[in-house]
Structure formats: structure tokens, C-alpha cells
Amino acid sequence: MAQVTMKYPVSLRITQPLYNQLYQHLFPGDGDEHGAVLSAGIVETSKGTRLLVRDVFLAKDGVDYVPSTRGYRALTAQFVADKSHYCATQNLCYLAVHCHGGQDQVAFSVDDLASHERGYPALLDITKGGPVGALVFAKNAVAGDIWTSEGRYPLNNMVIIGSQIRSLYPSPKPRPRTADPKYDRHARMFGDVGQEVLSNLKVGIIGLGGAGSLINEWLSQLGVGHIVAIDFDRVEITNRPRIVGSTRWDAMEWLVRQPFPWVQRLGKKLAKHKVYVAQRVAKRANGSIRYDAIVGSIVDESVAKKLIDADFIFLAADTAQSRLVFNALVYQYLIPGVQVGVKVPVDQKTGAIGDIFSATRHVHPFAGGGCLNCHELISPSRLQEEALSLEERKEQQYINHEDIPQPSVITLNVMATGQAVNDFLMMFIGLFEPDQLLYHQMNKVRQRQSDLVEPMIQADCLHCSSHERSNRAKGDRGSLPCL
Ligand SMILES: [Zn+2]
Numbered sequence: 001m002a003q004v005t006m007k008y009p010v011s012l013r014i015t016q017p018l019y020n021q022l023y024q025h026l027f028p029g030d031g032d033e034h035g036a037v038l039s040a041g042i043v044e045t046s047k048g049t050r051l052l053v054r055d056v057f058l059a060k061d062g063v064d065y066v067p068s069t070r071g072y073r074a075l076t077a078q079f080v081a082d083k084s085h086y087c088a089t090q091n092l093c094y095l096a097v098h099c100h101g102g103q104d105q106v107a108f109s110v111d112d113l114a115s116h117e118r119g120y121p122a123l124l125d126i127t128k129g130g131p132v133g134a135l136v137f138a139k140n141a142v143a144g145d146i147w148t149s150e151g152r153y154p155l156n157n158m159v160i161i162g163s164q165i166r167s168l169y170p171s172p173k174p175r176p177r178t179a180d181p182k183y184d185r186h187a188r189m190f191g192d193v194g195q196e197v198l199s200n201l202k203v204g205i206i207g208l209g210g211a212g213s214l215i216n217e218w219l220s221q222l223g224v225g226h227i228v229a230i231d232f233d234r235v236e237i238t239n240r241p242r243i244v245g246s247t248r249w250d251a252m253e254w255l256v257r258q259p260f261p262w263v264q265r266l267g268k269k270l271a272k273h274k275v276y277v278a279q280r281v282a283k284r285a286n287g288s289i290r291y292d293a294i295v296g297s298i299v300d301e302s303v304a305k306k307l308i309d310a311d312f313i314f315l316a317a318d319t320a321q322s323r324l325v326f327n328a329l330v331y332q333y334l335i336p337g338v339q340v341g342v343k344v345p346v347d348q349k350t351g352a353i354g355d356i357f358s359a360t361r362h363v364h365p366f367a368g369g370g371c372l373n374c375h376e377l378i379s380p381s382r383l384q385e386e387a388l389s390l391e392e393r394k395e396q397q398y399i400n401h402e403d404i405p406q407p408s409v410i411t412l413n414v415m416a417t418g419q420a421v422n423d424f425l426m427m428f429i430g431l432f433e434p435d436q437l438l439y440h441q442m443n444k445v446r447q448r449q450s451d452l453v454e455p456m457i458q459a460d461c462l463h464c465s466s467h468e469r470s471n472r473a474k475g476d477r478g479s480l481p482c483l
């Protein structure tokens with residue numbers, strides 16, 4: 001049996017579509033008790049444990065959920081056996097669900113707790129260590145009792161991930177403290193609660209170039225509490241008009257402007273990493289921000305793992321490999337994100353400028369949520385190309401996208417990132433309607449035209465689908481497509 005000692009707090013994450021299914025089943029309006037089982041992946045970090053809902057199995061009233069001699073109603077032995085067997089074979093956690101009356105507060109009954117004590121030691125055996133457990137819902141509250149072979153843990157909260165990101169707790173949270181006076185104008189819009197939500201977020205930014213450096217500045221000004229910035233590049237003189245807060249010294253201009261190639265090379269080597277410029281900008285905006293400046297690549301698994309307990313991820317790096325890993329993080333760990341980019345096509349012969357696009361592509365962890373793989377935005381040939389070293393590419397005469405400098409202008413980056421960060425804000429402070437659609441948005445800059453892209457779903461996608469081999473919601477029990 002796997003030894004599982006979980007870190008507290010334990011939270012549960014569920015996507016809006018799955019939550020809607022569960023909610024409609026538990027609260028159809030008859031005021032009665034109903035049951036279900038959830039399967040869930042798990043993420044464990046030093047800061048806590050997340051259970052990630054992968055499947056919702058609704059128990060049919062009178063068939064799978066029946067009157068019980070020991071309590072009011074219970075799942076049938078057959079239903080429990082089927083679903084726990086499924087969880088065992090899929091290496092997922094098993095969670096039994098039922099509902100009580102009430103609105104904002106909920107707790108297990110004495111009968112509920114007695115049934116956990118009778119049933120869960122055996123279920124832990126069947127599921128090879130689980131964890132297993134139970135959840136009880138009121139309309140606006142949830143409590144949980146999670147078991148591992150090492151102990152028993154209460155559920156701290158459940159996060160529902162949709163166009164609104166909201167949390168349910170066993171009972172209403174105390175009023176938040178008054179926001180810092182500098183956030184007065186924020187608080188007038190989204191309250192001390194909204195400001196506190198932002199201060200508790202961990203947000204990843206992949207790529208701190210032109211687009212990422214804007215996102216970094218805005219998030220830190222908004223009061224986001226923790227930023228993880230990932231980029232291996234140093235500031236170059238040609239980045240300076242776009243990288244927020246970069247100085248001549250960061251780019252070592254006094255060396256790279258010298259006429260001697262070896263001095264220029266030295267300057268480039270000594271230039272500051274982009275993540276450290278971003279860190280300086282963030283700390284100036286918010287002295288109490290927690291900032292992880294990571295010189296590295298998201299393709300490296302040890303770097304990607306820094307984001308597995310993030311609340312949101314911005315992808316502002318334009319390689320197929322970073323898209324692949326970002327997309328996998330979103331679905332495997334149920335972390336919503338957005339990819340931003342700008343394309344300025346130049347005719348290599350004539351120098352003519354084609355249609356300029358800025359793209360803001362939300363990627364949210366459910367089918368139809370904008371999966372980059374389903375939208376065919378992760379090019380297999382570019383993945384292959386990028387896997388080759390620079391030497392190998394030269395040898396095989398690949399002309400890599402990255403090897404030719406592309407046009408880039410700060411205000412074009414603002415179009416893609418401004419939309420992305422506003423959407424992020426609306427999601428977390430609850431100003432989007434719960435059914436707000438967040439389709440990929442493409443701005444044709446020269447035509448002043450904005451287009452939405454209908455979601456695409458590939459039934460057997462290994463990121464977002466329910467296919468047996470898909471890693472959706474598997475957390476630590478799936479594997480990331482890293483090198
Ligand atoms: Zn109960």
C-alpha cells in the first residue's frame with residue numbers, strides 16, 4: 001500500500017461543467033438527499049495537497065442510492081465496489097458525495113462519520129492506499145473527510161474553475177481585513193475580499209520578454225501575492241524598447257555598443273536575465289510580493305513542477321515546446337491559463353507587411369476550454385525542429401522561426417496582454433457571469449477587427465479528453481511532456 005502523508009491544507013478542485021452536473025443532481029429542487037462518487041487525481045507540494053476531480057459518477061436514486069438501516073440513505077455496495085475498482089485501476093482517489101439541506105454551512109452527521117469509520121479502512125486497501133474520503137454539500141458549502149493510510153484530514157475548501165473562480169468552505173469565511181490604503185480604488189470596485197483573493201494567488205508567467213514583462217508589471221501592481229517568472233534569456237539591446245523597466249545597464253549597452261565583436265559578446269554574456277529585471281519591477285510595485293525568478297525553461301521538468309500548484313498561468317513564450325508543456329499543466333493539474341502572442345508576417349522577398357494578429361487564447365481545464373492541442377496550435381514539425389540543437393538545425397538547413405528576428409512592438413503586445421490580464425482579473429474577482437464564454441480571441445490590428453474562434457474538441461485528445469490515456473486531472477499520477 002502506498003504511504004500517503006498529506007500536507008495540510010487539503011483542497012479540492014473541480015471544473016465548472018463537472019460541478020454543474022453534480023449540483024443539478026444533488027439539488028434538483030426536491031429538498032431530498034442524493035448521492036454520487038468522484039474520482040480524483042492528487043497534487044502534493046510542501047504547501048498543501050490538492051485533489052483534482054476527473055470524473056463525476058451520479059448515483060441513480062432508488063438504484064445506486066437507497067434507504068439504509070444505519071442512516072437515512074447510502075450508496076449500494078455494488079455501486080461502491082464498481083467505482084472504487086475503477087479508481088484503483090486508474091490510480092485515482094475515491095470520494096463519496098451526498099448532500100444535506102441548508103445553504104452556507106454544512107457538516108457530517110454522527111451517522112455519516114460512523115459509516116466512514118466502518119467503510120474506509122477496507123476502501124483504502126481496495127484502492128491501494130487512496131486517498132479515499134467523503135464530501136457533504138449544502139447549496140453553497142462543502143465539508144470533507146479524507147483518509148489516507150497515515151491519517152485523516154478535513155477538507156479546507158473546494159475551488160470551482162470556470163469563467164468565475166470561486167471557493168466553497170464548510171462555513172462562511174470571516175470578513176477579510178481592510179485592504180492596504182494604496183488599493184483603495186481597487187477595493188471600491190471589488191471590495192477588500194477581491195483584494196485579498198489577489199494577494200493569495202500564485203501566478204506563473206512563462207516568458208518575460210515584451211509580452212510577459214507587461215503582464216508581470218500589471219499583476220504586481222494589482223497586488224497578486226506570488227509570481228513565478230520563468231525565462232532563460234538575458235536582456236538584449238534590441239529588447240529594450242519593449243521590456244518594462246529594463247535599463248541600459250541591464251543590457252550592458254556600454255559594452256555591446258562597442259565596435260569589437262569580442263567586447264559585444266562579453267556584454268551579452270554579462271547582461272541581466274529578464275526574470276531579474278521583472279523581479280525588480282514587481283518588488284517596486286509591491287514590497288511584500290513573493291517572487292520566484294527562475295532562470296530556466298518550462299521544458300525542463302524541475303522548472304515545470306514549480307507551477308503545479310499555481311492558480312493561473314500566463315504563457316508568453318512562443319515555442320511549440322512551451323505550448324505543449326503549458327497545455328499539459330493546465331489539464332493535468334486543473335490550472336486555468338492563457339496564451340498570448342503577436343504575429344507580424346513579413347514577406348521575405350518584398351518586405352511587405354501582411355495581416356498583423358494579436359492573439360489572446362484562454363486555455364481552461366475542460367473539453368472545449370480552448371485546448372491548444374485540440375486547436376492544432378502545437379505544431380508537431382516545430383516540436384521536432386525545436387528538439388534539435390542549433391548545430392543540428394544548421395546542418396539540416398532548417399530555417400527556424402526563432403533564428404530570424406521577428407518584428408515586435410510594445411503596443412501590439414499590449415493588445416494581447418491587456419485583454420488577457422483583464423480577463424484574469426474578472427475571473428478571480430467574480431465579475432464575469434458564470435456562463436461567460438472565453439473563446440480564443442484574435443485581433444486583426446490593421447483592420448481593427450476582433451474575431452472569436454469556436455472551441456475545437458478532439459475526442460481522443462491526451463490532454464483534455466476523458467480518454468483512458470489522457471492525463472486530465474491526474475496531477476502527480478500523470479506525467480508531463482518534459483525533456
Ligand atoms: Zn449525511
Ligand SMILES: [Zn+2]
Nearest residue numbers: 371374461464
Ligand atoms: Zn484537447
